[in-house]
Amino acid sequence: MVPSRLLTGRRWPLAFVVVVPTFCGVVLGLLVSVVIGAMHGKRARSATETSIGEPIDSVPDRTAASPGPWYPSSRQAELNTTTPALPDRVTPEKREALFAAELKRHAEEQLNSSWAASSRASMEKVLGGIAETQGFALVDVDCRTKTCAATFEWSSYKNATDQNGALLHALFKPNCYREIVLPEPSDKAAAYRGTLLVDCGKGGEVPIPD
Numbered sequence: 001m002v003p004s005r006l007l008t009g010r011r012w013p014l015a016f017v018v019v020v021p022t023f024c025g026v027v028l029g030l031l032v033s034v035v036i037g038a039m040h041g042k043r044a045r046s047a048t049e050t051s052i053g054e055p056i057d058s059v060p061d062r063t064a065a066s067p068g069p070w071y072p073s074s075r076q077a078e079l080n081t082t083t084p085a086l087p088d089r090v091t092p093e094k095r096e097a098l099f100a101a102e103l104k105r106h107a108e109e110q111l112n113s114s115w116a117a118s119s120r121a122s123m124e125k126v127l128g129g130i131a132e133t134q135g136f137a138l139v140d141v142d143c144r145t146k147t148c149a150a151t152f153e154w155s156s157y158k159n160a161t162d163q164n165g166a167l168l169h170a171l172f173k174p175n176c177y178r179e180i181v182l183p184e185p186s187d188k189a190a191a192y193r194g195t196l197l198v199d200c201g202k203g204g205e206v207p208i209p210d
Helices: 014-052 073-082 092-107 113-134 157-163 165-169
Strands: 137-143 147-154 177-180 192-199
Touching: 092 147, 092 192, 113 137, 113 147, 113 165, 113 192, 147 157, 157 165, 157 192, 165 177
Parallel strands: none
Antiparallel strands: 137 147, 147 192, 177 192
């Protein structure tokens, strides 16, 4: 039973003695709940800022149809240690335009007959074998002095996007920078042609071990 007399000896109403401690307990409980809620809210905001608070320029913008350029493994390792990673903010339309300009530059490049012949022979053998195995066609290989362009034909755009990765990673000479860009056509079910560009002017050629 709650005593009706405090230590001072003053008599207080029984209702006051019962209600005041109860009220104080409720207030204290509310304060604790507010503090705990604020702490959880701060943690939640911190986690959200970590996941979505990166600068927009750090988010790469790539298309599944056209994977990023490929370097031979030893050259890529060198780039990873000497060149800071730059955000890829190129839109698909811009990338297609850049790739078209690269192909135009290749077509205008002077011809080194010896280098072109050996490079074309290696590419025709390896890439022609991949195309035959996977059910598409190697249409043409054109090599100049530092660049080669290999044109392929697939039965559909979907097959082109599914199968072009093998071309980027195939082991053939010249073992240099490679890129393929596949613009989306209006008719995805129609036969589709795409070009693989090999450019030894970007980082040079990496020898293939015998």
